[in-house]
Amino acid sequence: MxxxxxxxxxxxxxxxxxxxxxxxxxxxxxCGFSATLVEVLRRSGSEFQDFNVLEDPAIxxxxxxxxxxPTIPQLYVRGKFVGGCDIVREMYEKGELDAVLSAKES
Amino acid sequence: MVDAEVLEERIREGVGEVSHVxxxxxxxxxxxxxxxxxxxxxxxKTPIEQHQMVYAALGELMTGPVHALALKTYSxxxxxxxxx
Numbered sequence: 635m636x637x638x639x640x641x642x643x644x645x646x647x648x649x650x651x652x653x654x655x656x657x658x659x660x661x662x663x664x665c666g667f668s669a670t671l672v673e674v675l676r677r678s679g680s681e682f683q684d685f686n687v688l689e690d691p692a693i694x695x696x697x698x699x700x701x702x703x704p705t706i707p708q709l710y711v712r713g714k715f716v717g718g719c720d721i722v723r724e725m726y727e728k729g730e731l732d733a734v735l736s737a738k739e740s
Numbered sequence: 741m742v743d744a745e746v747l748e749e750r751i752r753e754g755v756g757e758v759s760h761v762x763x764x765x766x767x768x769x770x771x772x773x774x775x776x777x778x779x780x781x782x783x784x785k786t787p788i789e790q791h792q793m794v795y796a797a798l799g800e801l802m803t804g805p806v807h808a809l810a811l812k813t814y815s816x817x818x819x820x821x822x823x824x
Contacts, residue, residue: 667808703788704795704802705809720811721787 639696646693647710650683652735655697656707660684667719668707674726675709680735711735741770742805747798754797757781759816766810774810783815 647653652675658664660672660682675682687694687706698704701715709716711734716722725731744763752758760778775794782790790813795802802809814822 702792702795715788717788718791721791724787 635696635699636692639692640700643693643696643700646683646685647713650710651712652680652682653685653710654682654707655685655687655693655710657686657688659686664688665706667705670719671707671709671722674723674731675735678726678731678735742801743770744773747773747775747801747806750799750801751775751777751794751797754799755779755781755793760819766808771805771807773806773808774812776812776814778814778816778819780816782813783817785815787813 654660654668654671654675656663656665656668656671658668660675663669663672672684685693687697694706697706697708701708703715703718705718707719709718709722716734717725722731725734744765747763748761751761751763755777757780758777759780760776762776764774766772766774777794781793785793791811794809794811794813798806798809
């Protein structure tokens with residue numbers, strides 16, 4: 635991955651407390667898995683920034699290498715990769731997601 | 741396109757210590773899959789690490805033939821709790 639792409643990704647996840655890299659936007663998800671995570675975050679009452687990878691091929695590819703994670707969506711909270719669709723949904727179902735979303739910086 | 745048997749084999753080989761694996765074609769089109777994997781190699785690993793192990797086992801398949809893969813991973817202990 636080019637350094638400029640890595641730097642852009644760093645900038646995005648450091649500039650937003652909760653950011654979802656997804657296909658489509660939170661108002662118009664273009665993939666079922668992305669739509670699932672938008673719904674989960676809505677139900678959690680969390681404010682989040684969406685990033686549409688379909689409009690940015692460099693980020694779409696780069697984000698997969700960044701987290702060593704070959705699929706989208708990807709959720710980042712305070713600069714840290716939290717998981718993809720299955721993991722985040724499972725955290726929500728187990729009631730663990732709120733703690734991750736609302737934890738204060740120590 | 742890829743067969744369920746191929747995915748199973750790759751997961752068994754790549755992850756190792758697999759005691760149970762079920763691969764299901766979700767759409768009948770051989771590109772949207774669901775996999776349930778039970779392996780002793782997952783013990784002590786975070787869910788993120790467990791999924792990364794499966795993705796690594798599938799390697800280049802994830803960048804083409806497999807468009808979507810819903811994953812459930814368990815250590816033998818957590819799988820026993822799941823069943824019980």
